[in-house]
Amino acid sequence: MPRSSLSPIPSNLPDVAERRALQLLVVDDDATQRSLITVAAKQAGHEVTVAPSVAEAIEKLRAARFDCVTLDLVLEDGDGIDVLREMAAAKFAGAVIVISGMDGKRRSGARSFARSVGIELQSLPKPLDLAALRISLANLGKKAMGLPAMHTWGGVATDAIVERHRARRGAAVRSDAGHHPPR
Numbered sequence: 001m002p003r004s005s006l007s008p009i010p011s012n013l014p015d016v017a018e019r020r021a022l023q024l025l026v027v028d029d030d031a032t033q034r035s036l037i038t039v040a041a042k043q044a045g046h047e048v049t050v051a052p053s054v055a056e057a058i059e060k061l062r063a064a065r066f067d068c069v070t071l072d073l074v075l076e077d078g079d080g081i082d083v084l085r086e087m088a089a090a091k092f093a094g095a096v097i098v099i100s101g102m103d104g105k106r107r108s109g110a111r112s113f114a115r116s117v118g119i120e121l122q123s124l125p126k127p128l129d130l131a132a133l134r135i136s137l138a139n140l141g142k143k144a145m146g147l148p149a150m151h152t153w154g155g156v157a158t159d160a161i162v163e164r165h166r167a168r169r170g171a172a173v174r175s176d177a178g179h180h181p182p183r
Contacts, residue, residue: 022046022141023065027057027083028072028099033128037070037099040130044137054078058086066094068140070133073100073110081113088117095119095140097133101126 024046028034031052038048049064051057054077061069061083069087073080080098087096096119098110107123114121124132 020141022067022137024048024137025057025060025064025066025069026050027052027054027069027075027080029053029075030072033072033099033126036128036130037133040133041137044134044141046137046141052076054080054082057083061086061090061092066092068095068097068137070097070099073098073102073106081110084110084114084117084119084121087119092119095143096121097136098123099126099128099133 022041024041026034026037026041026048027050028037029052034050034052038050041048049060049066051060052075054075057069057071057075060066069083069092071080071083080100084096096114098107098121100107100110100123104125107125111121111123122136124136
């Protein structure tokens with residue numbers, strides 16, 4: 001009996017409804033940046049808490065569990081590194097996405113510090129590219145569910161499917177090389 005084109009296709013991938021929302025803490029003293037990050041994260045289905053200062057961030061980190069923290073490095077009442085130190089002391093097990101207008105050297109220094117205390121850290125520059133943030137959050141959401149990351153950004157492949165595609169494409173190009181008529 002032919003299969004109807006409207007029949008559901010079985011899949012072992014989770015449905016959108018089965019995705020787990022990340023608990024996200026947004027730490028930024030710039031109201032516009034907080035709003036952009038919050039809207040993008042909520043549109044992706046995540047739960048968002050905001051902290052406009054180091055003091056509030058530390059208070060919120062002590063009071064609740066978060067899967068991810070977006071963190072500006074320069075805040076009115078201190079430095080994002082102060083927040084990272086508190087996270088390390090609390091044995092924070094989530095991910096951190098530094099979103100800062102500071103130069104690459106400063107973001108790299110934050111990444112090195114985070115790595116030294118066992119915190120997973122990514123870095124995005126300001127002005128914030130919302131597509132890059134959405135991809136980072138999507139990958140973190142998949143990781144939280146125990147799934148492989150399926151999204152890429154900036155030419156960094158995070159999925160074996162991309163690598164297999166490139167390998168097949170390269171093999172096809174090599175095999176076609178001898179089939180072109182001479183000019």
